[in-house]
Structure formats: C-alpha cells, structure tokens
Amino acid sequence: MTLTNWAGNTTFHAKDVHHPTSLDELRRLVAASAGVRALGSGHSFNHVADTTGDLVVLDRMPDQVEIDSAAATVRVGARTTYATLAPRLHQAGFALANLASLPHISVAGSVATGTHGSGDAVRSLAAAVSGIELVTADGSLLSLSRGDADFPGAVVSVGALGVVTSLTLDLVPAFELRQYVREGLSEDALAHFGEIMSSGYSVSLFTDYRDTRVWLKREEELADPDWYGTTPADGPRHPLPAMPADSCTGQLGVPGPWYERLPHFRADYPPSGAGDELQSELLLPRRHAAEALRALFAIGDRIRPVLQISEVRSIAADDLWLSPFNGRDSIGIHFTWVKDVAAVMPVLELVERTLAPYEPMPHWGKLFTRWPECPGSFRALARRLDPAGKFANDFTRLLLGE
Template identity: 55%
Template sequence: MSTTFSGTGDPPRHNWAGNVSYRARRFHRPTTLDELRRLVADGTRLRAVGSGHSFNTLGDTEGDLVTLTGLPSTFRFDRERGTATVAAGLRYGDVATRLHTHGYALPNLASLPHISVAGSIATGTHGSGTGNGNLATAVSGLTLVTADGDLLHVDRDTPDFAGMVVSLGALGVVTEVTLDVVETFEVRQYVHLDLPREALDEALGSAYSVSVFTDWRSPRLGQVWRKQLAADRPPPPDWLGTTAARTPQHPVPGMPPESCTVQFGTPGPWHERLPHFRLGFNPSNGEELQSELHLPRRAAADALHALDPIADRIAAVVQICEVRTIAADQLWLSPQYDRDTVALHFTWIADPAAVTPVVAEVEQRLAPFAPRPHWGKVFTVDPATLAAAYPRWHDFLALRARLDPGGVFDTPDLDRYLPR
C-alpha cells in the first residue's frame, strides 16, 4: 500500500472506536484548497474522513482517503445575515467556543463536542429537544469540491439544496459550511434518577434539551438529563416521581463523571451544558459500538414496550440506551425528514459478534414504527427497506448522478444502498 502525506500529521487509519480499519490505498492531508482540488480531479475514487466517529463502513473506500485537518481553519462572520462560515474539518466544540467568545451560539449541539462539522451534518447527527432540529438544519450554505475538482457554492436558494446537506459524502468534499447563529445563551443542567416509564413523554418535552437513559435492567428509566434555559424555573427534587442526583453522573454506569458537563443546575454557557461530555476529555466510553433508530415522536412509549420482550438480550450487551427527541425537517436524507422524531440510541459493548444479532432483533421489533437508522451507526436494515423509508430517496439518486456521474465519491457500501 502506498501512502501520500501532504503536510504534517498522520491521517487516521481507523475510526474512533477501532471497529473499522480504513482500506484506502493512499492517505492524504492536503494543506491548501488547490491541493485538495487536484487530488479530487486526479482520483478515480476518493473520500473525505472527519473525526472518525462513524461506526460503519459507508464512508470507507478502497481508493484514496483525505482528511481536511490540514486546510486553513476558516472562520468568518456575517453579522447582517446572522451566520458564521467555518472550515468543514473543524470540531463542533472548537467552533462553539469561538462563537461564544463573539457573543453567538448555535441552536443545539450533539452529546459529543469532538465531532467534525462536515461529518456531523452529512450523517444527520443531532442533539435533543422537541423544538430543536438536527445539526444540519442550521446549515444555510456549503462550499464543496465536486467530482471534476471544481468549487461549488450552494445555499438555501439553490435548487435541491435540501438534498445536499445530509449527503453521506456522496456529492463532493465539503470544505466550508455556513451556519445560522443566534445570540449566546446560558443553560442549567439537572440530572434526575429513576423515572417511571409512564412519565417518559412528559419528561422528554420538559426542557430545552432532554435525554433519558436506561440500561434495560430495571422497570424504571435510570437517568434523565434535563438541560433547561437558565431563566426557567428549576425542577423540584421529586420531579415526576424521580430523585435528584446528589453526586455527578455519567450516562454509562461505572464510568467516571469527570468527563461530563457540569450538573446540579449551575448556570453556564450553552456549549458547556448542551453536550454530555467535555471537549478536553475522552468522550463516552471508547470501547463500544453504537446503533440508533429514529421513529415517529408519538411512538416513544410504544417503542420501549415493543422491546420489553427482549430486554434481557439487550441488557446482556448494552452499556446504556439513550432516548431523545428531534424536530422534523425537510432535508431529503435526514432521519427526521418530515416527522418529529424520537431516537433510541444504543451504546453496546465492543463485540460485533454478540451485538449484531441483537441490533437486528431490535430493528425487527421496531419495524412497525418505520424506523430510520442513524447513517453513522451500526445497522442491518436491507437496502429496499431503507429506500422505502425516505420519500425523496430517488430524488437524491438523481442529484448524485448529476453531481458525480463517474462515481468518484462512491464506496462499496454506498453502491449497495444507493445503486446507480
């Protein structure tokens, strides 16, 4: 295998969890936009890699792999339009810190601030909150290198823009992202323990951002992380029949809470409360696999009941399960397309042989709710079922054929799910 290094630093050879080793024949780290454009124009197959927080091989290629971390760290404001344009390879945590110092914020963040901007929006990654869309809904413009090496600038006035944001990296290499920003704000985070199942729906809608956690070993839901606007009234200690946590909590049982964001209602800036984990620490557990299914919001309680018959099988291989809500959007390949959504996220043990059959059984039992898997997680849904879950699926296929007719950005898994 030949290797090309452009600039300093070693492009990643495997994903963050270590369950995917990239098969690329060459690895690149360009330091200028022109260098990236030449790589794209000269390659028969090329893919960009972000922070590597995907757990599947949709982005894996046997061609060339390129990281954007060597490109200039673009960051510019348009105060009149209320936007910030940032380098696509930056981490959300770094973008958020800089936005806050200028008095701005994003409407929401994911649980991990370590993830890259381009990779997150391409896969429909999200935070939580019944009124909050996924991270891609804040995108108002993109700059990408297309299959012939040209630069393409698009925004919400561009035809088919709604198909270009959550694009799985199939349309080009995104180099800059323009994000809608709002005034910075403060958040208080409270953690409550042992939520009764019957209170799930009320809990999910009770604050700006809410996450409910269960290990499937108890009839009650183990933790509720409520992230409320600082001016809102604090919840009582016995809120919805729970008990207020008296010590700092980590979502994964047994993990040290030092890596988690501040709790107990201490007010703090949005970017230090909305994520579960702090930027300077290892996120989550690390030794894990992840899967996530997105269902209609109204199905939250029924979905948990549908999984009760296999609770023991889930509990045997799960570290924690998180329940969150996300608002509907109109982005073609977004798991939240045209429906308010509840997401069931599973952090599994790092044992694919033990986990994969349980993932398949979870998918089967939730099939009546028309689930859409997270694009960056482990799933076993067959291509025909996946295509049927997205009303604009064939529109995206046509858009892909137009922007990348030669399949420069194709991968084996994309070819399986998005056949030409």
C-alpha cells in the first residue's frame, strides 16, 4: 500500500513501515535499523518525515496522559493528539497556554517542527515542553529536562536526534475565551498592526491580499462596535470565505472553554480542506510585520490565482535552538495554496524573494525552497547523538549543510 502524507502531495519511500506496541519493541527496532524516521499525524507538506529505511508509526503504543496537579504539568505519549489531550486537561481544571488551529495533529510532530498557535504574549507549542524522552541511535532512552545543556536543541529537532516517545508539558489553569470575527479590515489599518494583534489572547488575520478579516479570541467581551473600522460578522464564518462554517469552533462572542476557542477548527470534524491544499509559512521578526505585509499586498495579483487564504499570526519568542522564534518575537505569514505544485512553486519562490529582506525562517513542516543556516549548536548535537546518521534523510542533510 502506498503511504502518503495528509495532503497526498508527498509519498513516503520507506522500505518497511513499523507499528511498535511497546517501548522495548521500539528500542529494539531502532537499535537494529540502519536508517529510521518517525511519522506523526502526517500533517507535514514536505519530506521531513521521509526515509528510504524504516518508518516508525507510534499509533499502537500505549496511550499516556499523566497529569501532575502539584507541578502543573502533564506527561503525554508522542502519539497523543491535542484533540485527545485537551478535554482531559480541562476536566482536571488545567489548560495549555496555546493550541494550533487544528487540534487533530500529534503533540510530538507539532513540537518537532516548531508548530504554533497565535498570541502576542504566548509562545509556540514547543515552548510548553519541560521534559522530553527519546530513543537514540543505539536504542538507549535519553531523558532531558529544561535546564539540561542539550534540552534547547532536543525539543524542536525535526526527528534528527531520535524517536520521541513522551513529552512533559507545562499547564496553566483552565480558562474561557470568546471568539469574534470582524470583517473589512483595510490595508491602511496595518499602521496599527501591533495594537490589533495585541487586542486579544489570540488574534489571526485572514487575507487574500485584497480583503482581510480578523479572528479575535478574547477573555473579555468586545465592546467597540467600530473596532479598527471593521464590522462584526453576522454569522459564523470559515477562514475560506466560500466554505460553510460547520467545522469551525464557536464564534459570535459566545464564551467557551479554551480548547473549543483557540483552534479555528473543531476536533469532531475532519481537518480543514480534507487535504485538498498545500501549505507554506514564513516566520519573521515582529518588528518587520507591517512592512512585510505591505510588500505582499503589492504582489497580491500574483499571489491570488494560486492562493486559497493567507493567515497572519503573532508568536512570542522562545529559546529553542531550531525554533523559528528563537530569540525573537515573531509573526507567522501562512499560505494555504491550491493543490497544484507546478503552479504554486513559482509563486512561493516569489513570496520568499519578497520577504527575504525581513529575516524569514520557514515552518519546518511546510513547503519552502530557501534553507536558513542551521545553528552550529544543533549541528554539533546531531553529530554527537547520531554520528552515523541513522536518523538522517534528505531533509536533515540539507538542514545540516551536509
């Protein structure tokens, strides 16, 4: 059977696919393999998880969600999805500080690729990790905690260091949010970009570089009827204007639990678009936001023919070596493209050239063509933990400059 990613644009080349059912079985498999990679929920759009060796899928490993109320942490198995985890945390009175727009994705895969939600004061999903366990090249189990010298390199690692088996995440008290959709944000309003993005716990702009709407997630009611010259949506909205909003989380300012408002999409519906799309995302220092967005609006006529929608989000800095947010408060400019690689790639290259002056970093799980320089600290860690390149593939060799 041919194995592809969620979108179907990437076919895996593994000689064998394994579904270990225990940690011991996984350790034996890794120790015996000449080349191995782990596959999460398959929501990457490039070859980050590919291998010509053994592909490991952890979907048959024991389920693991262990809440430590005293420490305000949770230990989860790598296979766990946010959709599975979030309601259990809420029931126990806890929350994660942030979630991605899709709750269907696995914790380990999201963390390894630097995936994020949105919020000026909220960091990426990976920044919530306080402990990580992984099976290294010789089958050993390596445990690292925040404060350990190698920890900042092991969290966002694109699978280059080993197979992650569990993560420990920081928790916050459970909370409620209200979600508003505001329509008609003008390009002139980019002069107030900072104020707009800090107007809620989580804020997203959805634009085709002509028309822009705002997804505003707040703890308090929105009292201003003329908020930045916009009008309130008169009903639920989908980020893609032509799509019905049935799959979207509750809007119209109705309060709800954090895990039913932070994502854009409901966990009990299939993911947005059902794979009929390609995705790219470039992460820039926040100080460049308004100028970078104006540059994209200027080439909007070139972008729109292959664009379904673009989302702009804000993410706080972290200290993880391979994170796109390492040492810099950032914005993410995300592109949901039509599913036509030949048509999309020239436009993606144009977007990358346009944003090149603004210090872009790619999302490691999405399409990009320009490789940033890999931090020397991460290169040294990968060579030390995996000297023979057991976890290497074409993606990591490009990343590490090999």
